[in-house]
Amino acid sequence: MSSNPFPPGFTPRSDFLRLLGERGYIHQCSDFEGLDAAARAGVLTAYIGFDATAPSYHVGNLLVIMMLRRLQQAGGKPIVVMGGGTTKVGDPSGKDETRRLLTEGDIAANIASLSETFAKLLRFGDAPTDAVMVDNDAWLSSFGYVEFLRAFGPHFTINRMLTFDSVKLRLDREQPLTFLEFNYMLMQAVDFLELNRRFGCILQMGGSDQWGNIVNGVELIRRVDQKGAFALTAPLIATSSGAKMGKTAAGAVWLNAEMRTPYDYWQFWRNTEDADVGRFLRLYTDMPLDEIARLEALAGAEVNEAKKVLATEATALLHGREAAETAAAAARAAFEEGRLSGGLPTLTLSAAQLNGMSNTALMVAAGFANSNGDARRQIAGGAFRIDGVKISDANAPVALTGIEAELRKGNSRKRLVIIDEPESKAP
RNA sequence: GGGGGAAUGUCCCGAGCGGCAAAGGGGGCGGACUGUAAAUCCGCUGGCGUACGCCUUCGUAGGUUCGAGUCCUACUUCCCCCA
Structure with a gap:
């Protein structure tokens, strides 16, 4: 059903490209013919780099993780590059402002948490098509400054770097782009080169905003090692209404179970x-x-x-x-069926906690509102119901008849509240 | 190096004669309508307090003033013109 993402006259013969094409993951590729042939020649090794700027990914990041999953399904070997090194610098792509610099401790904690998500979607191990995870800090941090400049600097012209969207966007918007961030694309290119040498990785994938960064890596591999490598990007996914995937003002749709x-x-x-x-x-x-x-x-x-x-x-x-x-x-x-179920996210309160609690406080406790003021406004707008009954008085104490009740905000957000009654156990 | 302009509500864009919790839009949330959808119409969209109230916000730091987003000074970043 999805429109053909391939150029006229090209039909993929590899499982990998066919799978990605028919499922809608393809936006741009540096060389369809070459990649197709390489994917058919043996186990295709490809990587995607991930930042470690937060303890969880959200639905917006899921797309490219799925690309690695598809690669594995098609008999390829996925490499997950955790950006322990690059996160110390910060990718300027698509960002208006310089990121706050994270400490090494933050980064390490994030990597530990993020790894759990990959373990669910990819099969890791030592077999030929098992996924592996590496941290680019392993090589990026070991370079001396002059050494790095002499090794890679000659292969990049400022003229060209200025034409990349990640740089242009910042300049066009009159936002500062620090020299630190300017180096990000070199580091990412070096990653690709390093992975090519270590694992025979010939493909880097990513979101469409990564195109420039990825192509830089392809170029570097060609110039330094005279080898061919490929770039493949996924389209930017938005809903039909135009909203970006996975991010709302209320909060991102996190992938970690603890966060959502x-x-x-x-x-x-x-x-x-x-x-x-x-x-x-x-x-x-x-x-x-x-x-x-x-x-x-x-x-x-x-x-x-x-x-x-x-x-x-x-x-x-x-x-x-x-x-x-x-x-x-x-x-x-x-x-x-309109009945309560223990499967709903549950809020457990003691009788003592409930005693005197206002409807406002209950909304906040249930995670339905960010502040008391927010809760009052929501209630004023008729958004809050207990067991289907609309609550109108924000300041009134919570009125519950049984030991459990359904809390509802809006049409579809539901919680179960259970009252523990330690007081009644000791008559 | 000289001259002129700009930075606004920690989602974005954007108005703002010295009295402003700060116009308007987008987005988000909620109500009505539905199918837990979309479209449409309506409301809300700094924090605390039951409340006439208090506190915190307009690049940063000072100053003038009863009172400053609005005036002055310095600094930071960006744009334009001249050299």
Whole structure:
């Protein structure tokens, strides 16, 4: 169903390019013919570099992780490069402002946390097509300054570097670009060269904003080692309404279970716009294409079935089948059968905590509001319900009849609140 | 080196005669309508307080003033013109 991403007259013969093409991951490639041939010649080794600027990735980062997964599915070897070294510098691509510099301790902690996500989506090990993870700090930090300049500096002209979008954007927007950041693209190019030497890695993938950085690496490998390498980028994914994936003002859709529960992750996918269901099924699940075509053809309210499949499959990839089924069951109970279910994210309060608690405070405690003021405004707007009853008085104490109740904000955000009653156990 | 301009609500863009919690848009959240969708219309969109209230915000640091985003000085970054 997706439009042909390949140039006229080119039909991929490798499993790898065919898989990426038919599932919608391809935006730009430095040499389709060459890459296709290389992918057919043996185990294709490719890498993607990841920053370690936060303790979790969000849905916006998921796309390129999925590219590595597809590579593995097609018999290739994925390399995950954790940017322990490059994160010390900061990628200026797509950023208006210089990033705050992270400490080495922050970076190490982030890497530890981020690794867990990769372990869920890729198979690591020592076999030929097992994924490996490396930290570019291992080589980047060992260079002396003059040594680095003499080795790589001659291969980059300022004239050319100034033409790259990552630099141009900053300059056009009249924002400062420090010399530190200016060096980022050299470091990324050196990464590619290093991986080529160490692992025979001939392909770097990434988001479309990484094109310039990736091509620099290809060039460097050609100039220094006279070898061929390839660049392949994925399109920028937005919803049909034009919003960027995975980031809202309220907060990113995190991939770590501690930062966003499997239930809420499932809900994120369940609320996909109609027009995006097929595309997202191809990109973010392992469903066979013919099955996706069937789901995609559903019309009207029936697309809800497709959205549930999308939600469950996408959640299963990240959090496991069991967690996905639990989330699906909780949603079914809460939305379709109108009953409470332990599968909902749960807030447990003691009777003492509840005593005198205002509706405002309860909203904040449930994570429905960022501040008391926010909670009051939400309640004034009619956003808060307890067991389906709309709450109108923000300052009134919480009125609960039983020991558990359903909290709801808006149409679709639900929580379960359970009251522990230690007081009543000692009459 | 000289001259002229610019930085605004920690999501973005953007108005702002010395009284401003600061116009307007986008985005987000909520309400109505629906199918937990989209589109449309409406409301909200600094923190604390039940409240007439208090506190914190306009590149940074000082100053003038009863009072400064708005005036002055220095600094930082950017743009334009001259050299």
